[in-house]
Amino acid sequence: xxxxxxxxxxxxxVIYIVLVVTIIVAVSTIYYNANNERMKLxxxxxxxxxxxxxxxxxxWLHNHFPKYKxxxxxDRYNSAIYDLEYNEIFSTMHTKEINFNNNLYFTKKYVIYFxxxxxxxxxxxxxxxxxxxxxxxxxxxxxKIALYSFISLLIFLILGYFLAKLFxxxxxxxxxxxxxxxxxxxxxxxxxxxIINTNIEMVDKSKLSKKESxxxxxxxxxxxTLETIYKDLKFTTLExxxxxxxxxxxxxxxxxxxxxxxxxLIESKKLSINLNLEDFYIEADPKLIARLIxxxxxxxxxxxxxxxxxxxxxxxxxxxxxxxxxxxxxxNLDKLFTRYSRFNNSEGGFGLGLNIVKQxxxxxxxxIDITSELEKGTKVVVQW
Numbered sequence: 001x002x003x004x005x006x007x008x009x010x011x012x013x014v015i016y017i018v019l020v021v022t023i024i025v026a027v028s029t030i031y032y033n034a035n036n037e038r039m040k041l042x043x044x045x046x047x048x049x050x051x052x053x054x055x056x057x058x059x060w061l062h063n064h065f066p067k068y069k070x071x072x073x074x075d076r077y078n079s080a081i082y083d084l085e086y087n088e089i090f091s092t093m094h095t096k097e098i099n100f101n102n103n104l105y106f107t108k109k110y111v112i113y114f115x116x117x118x119x120x121x122x123x124x125x126x127x128x129x130x131x132x133x134x135x136x137x138x139x140x141x142x143x144k145i146a147l148y149s150f151i152s153l154l155i156f157l158i159l160g161y162f163l164a165k166l167f168x169x170x171x172x173x174x175x176x177x178x179x180x181x182x183x184x185x186x187x188x189x190x191x192x193x194x195i196i197n198t199n200i201e202m203v204d205k206s207k208l209s210k211k212e213s214x215x216x217x218x219x220x221x222x223x224x225t226l227e228t229i230y231k232d233l234k235f236t237t238l239e240x241x242x243x244x245x246x247x248x249x250x251x252x253x254x255x256x257x258x259x260x261x262x263x264x265l266i267e268s269k270k271l272s273i274n275l276n277l278e279d280f281y282i283e284a285d286p287k288l289i290a291r292l293i294x295x296x297x298x299x300x301x302x303x304x305x306x307x308x309x310x311x312x313x314x315x316x317x318x319x320x321x322x323x324x325x326x327x328x329x330x331x332n333l334d335k336l337f338t339r340y341s342r343f344n345n346s347e348g349g350f351g352l353g354l355n356i357v358k359q360x361x362x363x364x365x366x367x368i369d370i371t372s373e374l375e376k377g378t379k380v381v382v383q384w
Contacts, residue, residue, distance in 0.1 A: 048115075058121040079093065109133055112129070261294070262297055280314050320381050
């Protein structure tokens, strides 16, 4: 799967999951509130019965006072009575959180019901009833919410997977069509490139005039450009770095060889090459490393100004290629390695070069860092 497909899928799933979680949270909140109201109603009904019972006991005690002076109690609940000025007359309640504004309220451990007495039994105007909170009911609601949320999320994720496949299908078909086109094009351009190169080598350059030599050089440059494109296409569609053979070789020699390969292109743009190359032996497939170097040098040539500079260095296990070209916008630096991405329409290409570089870097677990500034140039560092 290409990076563009992965990014698209990630964005889809992020948006999709956020939407799904929002829906689940909203439904869970509604479900919790509904159950909470139901529990409140159950508590209120129960505690109203207790309040009626306690009122009867208070009335009886009031009518038989002072013969009987024991405040009425019940194992099922605790209670308290307050006078008209909100002063406590008597209480068996555990909680000290007294609220005269709420008919039914909850503390950490208790449920409290508040009612106003119709008569001043024992001088009391307000009656509070307290019972322990049934946390098992709340825990049961939480468990149901967690279970239903998990099942819903699982169903939505499965649904999202199939939606994502449908969502990404047109992109995959387009990329597949483009890949097939590139494969066909790769097979088609191989033969004419070979014929052009063979015929160039057969030309007797000593018999050519200056004008004819310049024409032949232009043909060579075009052939080299096509050959580079062909190698990139072949790597992308047919090879992908598979079946590489690692041997030990001097990176310096390979860099010099590739510079010589691009010499005509370098001369055509009147570029200056600054070299600072130390011997550096690595174990890798020379063909793959050549592809990496070719793409970096090709970009340094292609996006450079006429008469510009290319600096190539090898030291401290690093390959550094720097140019004085047009540079890259900062917002595009993160997209450089995406296949088919191009940020300058004035130059040709399929947008494969840096994607190939990244594939080769990943094969050998190398590090690559690209810094750039518009109209000042680009610097690429490959660290072994």
